Amino acid sequence: MAAPRIYKTEAIVLRQRKLGEADKIVTLHTPNYGKVDAVAKGVRRPKSRLGGHLEVLTHVMVMLAQGRNLDVVTQAQAIESFSPLRDDLHRLSRALYAAELVDRFSPERAESYHVFQLLLATLRRLAGPAGNVDTVLRYFEMHLLNLAGFQPQLDRCLTCEQPLAAVPNYFSPMAGGVLCPSCRVDGGAARPLSVNALKVMRLLQNGSFGEVARVRMNVALAREVELHLRAYLIHVLERDVRSASFIDRLRREGLWEPLAVSS
Numbered sequence: 001m002a003a004p005r006i007y008k009t010e011a012i013v014l015r016q017r018k019l020g021e022a023d024k025i026v027t028l029h030t031p032n033y034g035k036v037d038a039v040a041k042g043v044r045r046p047k048s049r050l051g052g053h054l055e056v057l058t059h060v061m062v063m064l065a066q067g068r069n070l071d072v073v074t075q076a077q078a079i080e081s082f083s084p085l086r087d088d089l090h091r092l093s094r095a096l097y098a099a100e101l102v103d104r105f106s107p108e109r110a111e112s113y114h115v116f117q118l119l120l121a122t123l124r125r126l127a128g129p130a131g132n133v134d135t136v137l138r139y140f141e142m143h144l145l146n147l148a149g150f151q152p153q154l155d156r157c158l159t160c161e162q163p164l165a166a167v168p169n170y171f172s173p174m175a176g177g178v179l180c181p182s183c184r185v186d187g188g189a190a191r192p193l194s195v196n197a198l199k200v201m202r203l204l205q206n207g208s209f210g211e212v213a214r215v216r217m218n219v220a221l222a223r224e225v226e227l228h229l230r231a232y233l234i235h236v237l238e239r240d241v242r243s244a245s246f247i248d249r250l251r252r253e254g255l256w257e258p259l260a261v262s263s
Helices: 089-105 113-127 133-147 195-206 209-213 219-237 242-252
Strands: 006-019 023-030 034-040 059-065 071-080 169-172 177-179 191-193
Touching: 006 034, 006 089, 006 113, 023 089, 023 113, 034 059, 089 113, 089 133, 089 219, 089 242, 113 133, 133 195, 133 209, 133 219, 169 219, 191 219, 195 209, 195 219
Parallel strands: 034 071
Antiparallel strands: 006 023, 006 059, 023 034, 059 071, 169 177, 169 191
């Protein structure tokens, strides 16, 4: 959607970077105008009226004026700050990861209402009552892939196209889905996929968040699903996701407590 010269829109702040001595460039994801880079002038000054409203991961209402190269933020009013995210490293790491994925998958100025709504719902879930933050993230990852047109094939073998039997199969990030044992190429990049992991991935793809949230997984199963989805995301994006290392570091340093329980 083409923006008028001056326009008002909801947005979620995905990231920001310094510009000059007092300004910042903020990357906003909007429901109707897609991803927009805009200059927030003077926002780094202590008395700036914009500063507190344009923090990363803030749901904000902004007024933007089209500029020669970049749009300019003329007004900003925070709608939701998601303060619980900023007080909890577990929640914050997942929220930053979600914002980075949306940034990576979103072309400039391409309308993406459903992606905006997915990210907003994800931030609300992560900031909400205590729950399995990793389940929230897996649901987000799968639905972002679906919206971006990279839905993995989980029902039939990619090679022989036969329905997948309830036996250990193989997930191939490069092929974009699952291979049956007979079609798996030795030495390929396909990874073993357990029966339960395939069930969970299918539910992530086709179920509601409420249905997904009721599933109870042991730590090994939760980790298997995470690694399959991460490998696929890296293949699609052709790069690693920087924020994933933050989550991994929390685990290595013993700052992560698995929320999944044995089924």
